[in-house]
Amino acid sequence: MTEATSRDPNGTVPAPAVAIGDIVAAHARIAEAVTRTPLLRAFWAPGDLWLKAENLQPIGAFKLRGAANAIARLEPDVRARGVVTHSSGNHGQAVAWAARAAGIPAVIVMPQEAMAVKVEATKALGAEVVIVPNSHREVAAEAIQAQRRMTLVPPFDHPDVIAGQGTLAVEVLEDLDGIDTVLVPVGGGGLISGVGVAMASLSPRTRVVGVEPTLAADARQSLAAGRRIAWDARSTYRTIADGTRTPLLGEITFPIIQSTVDEIVTVDEDEIFAAVATLVRQAHLVVEPSGALSVAAYLAAPQKYGRTVAVLSGGNIDPSILTRALALTS
Amino acid sequence: MTEATSRDPNGTVPAPAVAIGDIVAAHARIAEAVTRTPLLRAFWAPGDLWLKAENLQPIGAFKLRGAANAIARLEPDVRARGVVTHSSGNHGQAVAWAARAAGIPAVIVMPQEAMAVKVEATKALGAEVVIVPNSHREVAAEAIQAQRRMTLVPPFDHPDVIAGQGTLAVEVLEDLDGIDTVLVPVGGGGLISGVGVAMASLSPRTRVVGVEPTLAADARQSLAAGRRIAWDARSTYRTIADGTRTPLLGEITFPIIQSTVDEIVTVDEDEIFAAVATLVRQAHLVVEPSGALSVAAYLAAPQKYGRTVAVLSGGNIDPSILTRALALTS
Numbered sequence: 001m002t003e004a005t006s007r008d009p010n011g012t013v014p015a016p017a018v019a020i021g022d023i024v025a026a027h028a029r030i031a032e033a034v035t036r037t038p039l040l041r042a043f044w045a046p047g048d049l050w051l052k053a054e055n056l057q058p059i060g061a062f063k064l065r066g067a068a069n070a071i072a073r074l075e076p077d078v079r080a081r082g083v084v085t086h087s088s089g090n091h092g093q094a095v096a097w098a099a100r101a102a103g104i105p106a107v108i109v110m111p112q113e114a115m116a117v118k119v120e121a122t123k124a125l126g127a128e129v130v131i132v133p134n135s136h137r138e139v140a141a142e143a144i145q146a147q148r149r150m151t152l153v154p155p156f157d158h159p160d161v162i163a164g165q166g167t168l169a170v171e172v173l174e175d176l177d178g179i180d181t182v183l184v185p186v187g188g189g190g191l192i193s194g195v196g197v198a199m200a201s202l203s204p205r206t207r208v209v210g211v212e213p214t215l216a217a218d219a220r221q222s223l224a225a226g227r228r229i230a231w232d233a234r235s236t237y238r239t240i241a242d243g244t245r246t247p248l249l250g251e252i253t254f255p256i257i258q259s260t261v262d263e264i265v266t267v268d269e270d271e272i273f274a275a276v277a278t279l280v281r282q283a284h285l286v287v288e289p290s291g292a293l294s295v296a297a298y299l300a301a302p303q304k305y306g307r308t309v310a311v312l313s314g315g316n317i318d319p320s321i322l323t324r325a326l327a328l329t330s
Numbered sequence: 331m332t333e334a335t336s337r338d339p340n341g342t343v344p345a346p347a348v349a350i351g352d353i354v355a356a357h358a359r360i361a362e363a364v365t366r367t368p369l370l371r372a373f374w375a376p377g378d379l380w381l382k383a384e385n386l387q388p389i390g391a392f393k394l395r396g397a398a399n400a401i402a403r404l405e406p407d408v409r410a411r412g413v414v415t416h417s418s419g420n421h422g423q424a425v426a427w428a429a430r431a432a433g434i435p436a437v438i439v440m441p442q443e444a445m446a447v448k449v450e451a452t453k454a455l456g457a458e459v460v461i462v463p464n465s466h467r468e469v470a471a472e473a474i475q476a477q478r479r480m481t482l483v484p485p486f487d488h489p490d491v492i493a494g495q496g497t498l499a500v501e502v503l504e505d506l507d508g509i510d511t512v513l514v515p516v517g518g519g520g521l522i523s524g525v526g527v528a529m530a531s532l533s534p535r536t537r538v539v540g541v542e543p544t545l546a547a548d549a550r551q552s553l554a555a556g557r558r559i560a561w562d563a564r565s566t567y568r569t570i571a572d573g574t575r576t577p578l579l580g581e582i583t584f585p586i587i588q589s590t591v592d593e594i595v596t597v598d599e600d601e602i603f604a605a606v607a608t609l610v611r612q613a614h615l616v617v618e619p620s621g622a623l624s625v626a627a628y629l630a631a632p633q634k635y636g637r638t639v640a641v642l643s644g645g646n647i648d649p650s651i652l653t654r655a656l657a658l659t660s
Contacts, residue, residue, distance in 0.1 A: 038368045043388045055614040058373045280652070284385040284616040284645030315614030319656040322610070326649040 016259070017159045017252045020201035023166035023194060026069040030164060033068040033101050034058075037168075039175040039309065042295075044282040047302040050179075051295070052172055055287050055315025059125075062168055062191055062313050063094035063155075069164030070153050071098045079104055084150040086137040088114040089243065090314055091155040096127035107150065109141045115318075156190030157250030166194025170202070172309050179206045180306030183294035185313045186210040186219045186264060188246040189253030195311070196260025209305070210257070210264035211293040213239035213272065219249055219257065220264040228254050240321065241272055243290030243314060267296040275299060276322065277329040279312070288317040346589070347489045347582045350531035353496035353524060356399040360494060363398040363431050364388075367498075369505040369639065372625075374612040377632040380509075381625070382502055385617050385645025389455075392498055392521055392643050393424035393485075399494030400483050401428045409434055414480045416467040418444040419573065420644055421485040426457035437480065439471045445648075486520030487580030496524025500532070502639050509536045510636030513624035515643045516540040516549045516594060518576040519583030525641070526590025539635070540587070540594035541623040543569035543602065549579055549587065550594040558584050570651065571602055573620030573644060597626040605629060606652065607659040609642070618647040 037056050042049040054062040071083060082105035085095045092108040099106035106127040110119060111134035122129050132140045145152045154161060168191070172182070182199060184192040192210050199206045212219055215238045218231040228249050236245040249257065267275075272289050275296035279287045287295075294310035302308075367386050372379040384392040401413060412435035415425045422438040429436030436457040440449060441464035452459050462470045475482045484491060498521070502512070512529060514522040522540045529536045542549055546566040552559045558579050566575040579587065597605075602619050605626035609617045617625075624640035632638075 035370070038386070040365070040386055041388070056368070056370055058371070060614050277649075280616050281649065284390050286610050286614040286616060319607075319611065323653045323656055326653055 016197065016256065018162045018166070018193065018197050018256065020197060022159065022163040023170060023198050026160075026163040027167040027170045029072050030065060030068040030167060033072070033098060034064050034167075036171055039172055040283065042283060045299065045302065047305070048307040049298055049302070050176060050309045051283060051285070052168060052309055052311045053285060054168065055285060055291055055312050059090065059093040059097050060315040061090035061094065061291075062165060062311070063090045064097055065167050066156070066161035066164035066190060066194075067091070067094035067098040067153055068101070069167075070158060070160040071102050071104070073160045074151055078151060082106060082148065082150045083153050084109070084141050084144045084148070085153045085155065086110070086141040087155060088118060090316060092122055093125060095153050096122050096125035100126045105150075107144050107148070109137050109144070111137055156188035156246075157252045159252065162190050162193045162197070162253065162256070164194070165191045166198045168311065169195045169198035173198070173202050176309065178307055179203060179309055181207045181209055181308045183209050183211055183297050183305070183308060183310045185241075185244060185290050185293040185311065186212050187244045187290065189219060189249045189257050191311070191313060192261060193253040193256040196256060200260045207262045208260060209297070210261055211297040212264060212266050213241045213244055213293065214266040214268050215239040216241065216244045217264075217266045218247060220266060222249055222254065223257065223261070223264055240269060241290040241293060243288065244293070265297050267293055267300060270328075271296040271300060273325045273328050276317070276325040280322070280326065285312065286315045286317060286322065287312045288314045289321065291315060346527065346586065348492045348496070348523065348527050348586065350527060352489065352493040353500060353528050356490075356493040357497040357500045359402050360395060360398040360497060363402070363428060364394050364497075366501055369502055370613065372613060375629065375632065377635070378637040379628055379632070380506060380639045381613060381615070382498060382639055382641045383615060384498065385615060385621055385642050389420065389423040389427050390645040391420035391424065391621075392495060392641070393420045394427060395497050396486075396491035396494035396520060396524075397421070397424035397428040397483055398431070399497075400488060400490040401432050401434070403490045404481055408481060412436060412478065412480045413483050414439070414471050414474045414478070415483045415485065416440070416471040417485060418448060420646060422452055422457075423455060425483050426452050426455035430456045435480075437474050437478070439467050439474070441467055486518035486576075487582045489582065492520050492523045492527070492583065492586070494524070495521045496528045498641065499525045499528035503528070503532050506639065508637055509533060509639055511537045511539055511638045513539050513541055513627050513635070513638060513640045515571075515574060515620050515623040515641065516542050517574045517620065519549060519579045519587050521641070521643060522591060523583040523586040526586055530590045537592045538590060539627070540591055541627040542594060542596050543571045543574055543623065544596040544598050545569040546571070546574045547594075547596045548577060550596060552579055552584065553587065553591070553594055556588075569602075570599060571620040571623060573618065574623070595627050597623055597630060600658075601626040601630060603655045603658050606647070606655040610652070610656065615642065616645045616647060616652065617642045618644045619651065621645060
């Protein structure tokens with residue numbers, strides 16, 4: 001990994017923050033720490049659909065890739081002091097898991113509103129959980145970072161995290177030829193940035209298409225406008241796809257998305273619920289709403305995409321929401 | 331495949347109906363027709379548990395292996411006339427799928443009580459469905475076999491079917507060393523017979539343990555008695571694990587089980603529901619009650635089994651039963 005960012009200090013052509021070499025190196029670096037998830041043919045779907053089942057990662061989400069790579073990239077003495085992050089969701093568990101695997105301490109800052117089951121799951125992974133009011137999460141994490149000289153592992157806007165997420169695309173390309181389209185859920189953009197860089201280099205014919213809920217379509221709007229546009233939580237918190245409520249793309253992810261993503265499409269809430277239920281009934285996979293966005297987009301227009309890989313980004317769904325999805329579509 | 335059965339016409343030492351060579355040959359023969367399912371580490375479980383995810387087969391169950399092998403083994407002119415079977419469950423869909431893949435006709439005899447969704451799913455696979463009263467299923471299938479000169483593919487008690495199911499064990503042994511125990515759901519005994527023959531030859535140190543519902547423990551009782559003992563449907567139909575309601579082990583499977591299976595354990599209904607729910611929450615897999623028997627047995631006594639592979643034999647669960655399992659264990 002180079003330390004280059006998208007902002008070139010000399011003001012000339014910006015260098016990419018993540019290069020294909022970073023992703024290939026990450027792929028080798030984290031091979032032992034992550035599960036090589038299966039790419040499953042969805043015979044039940046029209047056309048030619050394949051599912052990259054990241055819900056089968058140990059913590060149930062792709063986030064483990066980026067966290068494992070970011071931690072493995074630290075200098076040994078820095079790494080030994082531990083890592084900190086703020087997250088009520090999959091990223092927190094990913095950092096806790098990767099830290100435990102690396103034998104280092106981890107502190108996860110979580111909001112008071114976090115579900116008890118998520119707090120307990122994070123503690124069970126050996127992490128120290130610090131509960132603060134939601135608005136204090138970032139400040140609290142930064143304070144711990146400074147006081148304990150720990151390294152902050154951001155959820156998406158970091159080159160090592162992006163390179164880690166991109167390893168998913170390397171596996172996909174090892175498993176399948178002739179991919180026309182890869183459909184990727186978009187939150188902060190870490191996953192699609194990594195996939196975009198990998199595809200641009202290793203399979204330039206493959207179209208990289210992001211998927212957002214209509215209620216949290218800040219990435220689609222930002223790409224159209226040519227600048228990052230934040231969406232208010234009053235809108236984004238209406239979507240069931242909690243992993244995509246991130247209000248704004250990252251400083252690092254946005255230019256990568258601009259240069260490597262072909263299109264961002266949106267899906268409605270009823271399409272998300274239907275995709276969750278279809279994945280249970282037909283694919284026998286438990287996928288969270290954010291993770292099912294890709295399948296929702298495919299099923300809305302299968303003829304559009306050709307041979308398609310839909311990334312199922314995670315499986316951590318509240319059982320009551322799963323029950324609701326099954327009831328809505330029975 | 332030799333034509334030997336467990337009954338030696340000369341009355342001397344019975345030759346096994348299925349030899350390891352049959353399974354190894356089947357493994358190569360059906361490689362294109364079935365999915366090489368992942369073996370997933372269950373990090374969330376105590377001890378050292380791995381899951382063989384046969385719920386991720388195209389029709390959602392291991393049955394595809396045996397059906398594909400039985401059809402591939404037919405002489406071309408015999409195969410071209412097509413196949414017939416009677417089944418309201420996974421075996422019917424497996425035969426329909428494998429027949430379509432082989433480009434031959436298939437007739438599936440189903441009882442009037444079969445759920446409409448299963449009838450439609452079987453038709454969608456290109457099979458002809460014949461609906462008859464439940465008690466007429468076998469007679470109807472045999473009549474079609476005679477009239478149309480089709481081949482009957484039995485659900486479990488056939489050497490080619492058993493050899494096909496055994497290919498699952500070959501994959502497991504390719505993926506993992508040092509397996510102390512493999513836990514296998516038992517219905518008619520086709521799956522555990524194939525796994526038993528494979529393990530006896532390729533990994534004799536591995537204990538092969540069958541799992542039945544307490545309400546359908548005919549295999550356990552038969553093994554203890556040294557002869558096949560049938561259980562009445564009034565008992566077996568009380569279990570939620572519909573794939574294990576088979577009243578009696580097969581003539582071919584029983585002696586194989588006697589010689590290759592170390593033990594058969596039983597689990598109660600509440601343990602089955604809990605295992606289904608745990609697999610949703612922790613493994614993000616949709617597994618039918620029969621398919622979750624193996625995990626139910628493991629979780630009842632994890633310290634007993636050492637490094638364990640639990641076969642998740644299928645994923646075709648009624649959504650209402652899945653919802654019930656989640657509600658019971660919330």
